[in-house]
Amino acid sequence: MTSVIQKPENTPEHCPGTESDQAGKASACSGCPNQQICSSGPKGPDPGIALVKERLESVKNKILILSGKGGVGKSTVTALLSRALAARDNDQNIAVLDIDICGPSQPRVLGVADEQVHQSGSGWSPVYVDDNLSVMSIGFLLSSPDDAIIWRGPKKNGMIRQFLSEVDWGKLDYLLMDTPPGTSDEHLSAVTYLSQANLTGAVIVTTPQEVALLDVRKEIDFCRKTSINILGVIENMSKFICPCCQKESEVFPANTGGAERMCNELNVPFLGSLPLDPKVTRCCDEGRNFIEEVPDSPVIKSLDKIIAELIKKCQNNF
Amino acid sequence: MLETVNHIILVLSGKGGVGKSTVSTQLALTLVEKGYKVGLLDVDLCGPSIPYLLQLEGNDVHQSDSGWVPVYTDEKQNLAVMSIGFLLNNRNNAVVWRGPKKTSMVKQFLTDVCWGKLDYLIIDTPPGTSDEHITVMENLKNIKCDGAIIVTTPQQVSIEDVRKEITFCKKTGIPILGLVENMSGFVCPSCTECTNIFSKGGGEALAQLSNITLLGSLPIDPRVGGLLGKACVKEIPDSPSAKVFNEIANAITVV
Structure with missing residues (x-):
């Protein structure tokens, strides 16, 4: 008789399945947030999943901002998108959740670096950047910018669970993670905890050069393995416009055709490119609102197109 | 296995995409040019870039009696490379x-x-x-490790993460050899005006603040990114980058 191994969805690679004798004991299980439950039985999913589902019920669109590569502008693009979404419609509520535990950048990019988080009866209150834009990050919990979070995986997982299940967001139209x-x-923790919470999808950020695309292809593979809907790819830092002679040049040459070609090859939607504008990078570095400061930047124009495209993609989900 | 290695140098950065891999490969190649035997170990498991940067994609690692045999860049075997990229079937x-x-x-x-x-x-x-990082530290505890080179870009957002990395080094007791500021300016190819895309001087300020040596500032030079396995100091010896890589190599070989 052949036994059928029952595997829950969105498990790590080589998951032995919850019913198996190896559940919680195989090498792939170490570090999985479900390990203890699997090994000690009664078998069942992590109770955190239900908590996250309940907490995020009042959030309409939940979007992950991903990239295999570091420093391509995930945080900048997240900030750009959230600010632009918030500026579009004052009645829509936008929030940003920073799940980068070892290198949180959102407090600085959104200009709220010195704020603190308060605890209330209904959970952690996020920090408000604007009336309709709030943010939560581990950066608010550190006492000094020099403080390092030297944590191994399981501890990071616990923090992410808390972020997803204990922040009092209120009613939200968009939650960008x-x-x-x-x-x-x-990534695995976020995906596991969001598995019942109806995740809208992921936006993938890249830069044009092959060394970045290489890692981004892996991220797309990750999305497919964990069945996350890919809303599209944004190419950041695609061209540099010299502030002196206005000529365009390539800082990070797209020697293999850039993000658009990769999207065609892998059959994922391409949302658009954002040029490099030193004025915008400076605004982000200093946490100022670029929509007010540099409204005529080519970045804003490209961003508008991307936002329109993204909203369409989100609406198609319903 | 590391008893036969004279010097071990870590390349660290709290921030991603600042050029750790580019600095590591070019530094390795610079040392090879100077006549040393060099090994390059890529412990970035989720995003290995070294095989691509050295144009070694598609090579396999072989098993011998004494362990895994690294991949060599040429027959002289002056540069040995190990990365998880060699163990994957498909680069995607x-x-x-x-x-x-x-x-x-x-x-x-x-x-x-x-x-x-x-x-x-x-x-x-x-x-x-x-x-x-924790694993590397723990395993190197009993072996003499020269120290860490920290790479950053000049903007605040990056400096902030790098400060955390410096704290990490201090807490785990790794000496810091120095700081390298990458992408410090971009020279427009049409008007030769140098723009500080990612602001300027952040590395220097950080070095002063944390009391560590600034080993050098590398400008953004698309030619360096396109070298793919060739040494910057050999191919474009007159470039500002080549000068900085020479200085860094000199600084660490003196130690």
Whole structure:
């Protein structure tokens, strides 16, 4: 008689299945947030999943911002998107959740670096950047910018669970989740905990050069393995416009055709490119609102197109 | 396995995409040009870039009696390379692993590769201060490690993450050899005006603030990114980047 191994969805690779004798004991199980439950039985999913589902019920669109590569502008693009979405319609509520535990950038990019998070009866209150834009990050919990979070996976997982299940967002139209580079603990945890919460999809950020695309292809593979809907790819830093002679040049040459060609090859939607504008990078570095400061930047124009495209993609989901 | 290695140097950065891998490869190639035998270990498991940067994609790692045989860039075997990229069947495949599995892989990389006699082993790391880094530290505790080179870009957002990495080094007792500021300016090819795309002077300010040596500032030079396995100091010896790589190599070989 052949036994059929029952595997829950969105498990790590080589998951032995919850019913198996090896559940919670195989090498793939170490570090999985379900390990203890699997090994000690009664078998069942992590109770966190239900908590996250309940907490995020009042959030309409939940979007992960991913990239295999670091420093391509995930945090900047997250900030750009959230600010632009918030500026579009004052009645829509936008929030940003920074799940980059070791290198949180959102507090700085959104200009709220010195704020603190408060606890209330209904959970952690996020920090408000604007009336309709709030943010939560581990950066708010650190006492000094020098403080390092030297945590292994399981501890990071616990923090992400808390972020997803204990922040009092209120009613939201968009929740953008900024992630660290890679395809590891933080990503797996976010995907596991969001599995019942109706995740809208992922936006993938890249830069044009092959060394970045190489890692981004892995991220697309990750999305497919964990069945996350890919809303599209944004190419950041695609061209540099010299502030002196206005000529365009390539800082990171797209020697293999850039993101658009990769999207065609892998059959994922391409949302658009954002040029490099030193004025915008400076605004982000200093946490100022670029929509007010540099409204005529080519970045804003490209961003508008991307946002329109993204909103369409989100609406198609319903 | 690391007893036959004279010097071990870590390349770290809290921030991703600042050029750790580019600095690691060019530094390794510069040392090879100077006549040393060098090893390059890529412990970035989720985003290995070294095989591409050295144009070694598609090479396989072989198993011998004494351990894994690294991949060599040429017949003289002056540069030995090890990366998880050599163990993947397909370059698009993702390594979706949680911490403990990554930890055991890194441990294997540190203990099971037969490097042979090396003057320098350069270890390229992923961004952050987590599993891979803790494992490398723990395993190097009993071995003499020269120290870490920290790479940053000039903007505040990057400096902030790098400050965390410096704290990590201090907490784990790794000496910091110095700081390298990458992407410090871009010279427009049409009007030669130098623009500081990612602001300026952040590395210098950080070096002063944290009391560490600034080893050099590398400008953005698309030619360096396009070298793919060739040494910057040999191919474009007159470029500002080549000068800086020479200075860095001199600084670490004196130690």
